[in-house]
Amino acid sequence: MNGDSIPADELWVLSYYRASELAGALLFGRLARRTIDPEMAALLTDHFAEEARHAQLWTQTIRRLGHWPIRITETYQSRYAREIGLPTSIPQILVLTRVFEERICHHFSRHARRPNTHPAVKETLLTMLRDESQHLDWVGKKLAEYEIAGVADIAGLTRSYREADERIYRDVLIHEKRLWDFLGAAAPAGSVA
Numbered sequence: 001m002n003g004d005s006i007p008a009d010e011l012w013v014l015s016y017y018r019a020s021e022l023a024g025a026l027l028f029g030r031l032a033r034r035t036i037d038p039e040m041a042a043l044l045t046d047h048f049a050e051e052a053r054h055a056q057l058w059t060q061t062i063r064r065l066g067h068w069p070i071r072i073t074e075t076y077q078s079r080y081a082r083e084i085g086l087p088t089s090i091p092q093i094l095v096l097t098r099v100f101e102e103r104i105c106h107h108f109s110r111h112a113r114r115p116n117t118h119p120a121v122k123e124t125l126l127t128m129l130r131d132e133s134q135h136l137d138w139v140g141k142k143l144a145e146y147e148i149a150g151v152a153d154i155a156g157l158t159r160s161y162r163e164a165d166e167r168i169y170r171d172v173l174i175h176e177k178r179l180w181d182f183l184g185a186a187a188p189a190g191s192v193a
Helices: 008-034 038-064 076-084 090-113 119-149 154-174 176-183
Strands: none
Touching: 008 038, 008 076, 008 090, 038 119, 076 090, 076 154, 090 119, 090 154, 119 154
């Protein structure tokens, strides 16, 4: 396919998805190396590998559409870090992961239903959605264990993180067709002004 198969705005969005998946992979990789709980280390390693595979899928999709990914330094996760700070415990990380994965499922479903979504993009979105449900499953099970053990206020953390996520997502949606504004970058040639 040629480089005109998706508009410049869509390339920014796909590159943003890719960058966010890379950020998630790096985070889970670091956590897997640091945890002393062997079960959690295995779960985090699996999650790391899945996020890295997702970044590669977005890279392949972008390449299949005749483009190179745009370098994105601001991700959804970096917005979380500014909004709520860095999580310092495994329960906090898992609650944030659940909130984020739920958001991804909602947003990717919405994107896949758009009438003009390129078939290659839709295929990648649907692949991601299948994987995200597995992430939500293992994270939910671990959070239930923590809640039963009274290790953390899971309900309070969830409420707080969902409120932050709503604020971040509203900001992202305002800029969705002008993602470069959201990211503080120059508008691409041929973009919608």
